[in-house]
Amino acid sequence: MSTGFQIAIDCADPHRLAEFWAAAVGYEIEHHDDRIRSIIEAGFASEDDVMEHGGHLVWRTAAAASDPGGTRPRLLFQQVPEEKTVKNRVHLDLRVGDERRQAEVERLESLGATRLWDGSQGPQTWVTMADPEGNEFCVA
Numbered sequence: 040m041s042t043g044f045q046i047a048i049d050c051a052d053p054h055r056l057a058e059f060w061a062a063a064v065g066y067e068i069e070h071h072d073d074r075i076r077s078i079i080e081a082g083f084a085s086e087d088d089v090m091e092h093g094g095h096l097v098w099r100t101a102a103a104a105s106d107p108g109g110t111r112p113r114l115l116f117q118q119v120p121e122e123k124t125v126k127n128r129v130h131l132d133l134r135v136g137d138e139r140r141q142a143e144v145e146r147l148e149s150l151g152a153t154r155l156w157d158g159s160q161g162p163q164t165w166v167t168m169a170d171p172e173g174n175e176f177c178v179a
Contacts, residue, residue: 045113053116057102066104131176
């Protein structure tokens with residue numbers, strides 16, 4: 040039996056980061072307007088827990104993006120009070136191949152990413168970047 044998982048990312052602005060990563064990896068932002076309304080109506084959450092974003096009712100402190108094909112892990116972005124202070128201990132590697140790397144780096148920069156440095160180890164090369172909140176990731 041396999042174990043399903045999602046990748047949870049702490050952040051300051053979950054909706055902005057979900058939009059960045061959805062565009063970066065071809066995911067869709069999850070919308071749960073009806074479910075959120077039913078949770079509020081049942082008394083498990085209040086209007087203070089939600090807000091309007093992009094024409095949808097969303098949780099104020101969380102957002103998610105998922106693979107439209109349903110084969111890759113869900114990305115959950117959750118608001119935390121503290122700022123990022125050190126290098127990530129875990130990061131995502133986007134594998135696009137040598138021939139597409141430069142174009143992909145430029146596309147990600149246009150979405151709000153920052154190029155940090157170029158790396159190599161033996162025959163492997165990559166570009167280390169940061170998302171709009173400074174979380175490192177690589178494009179290989």
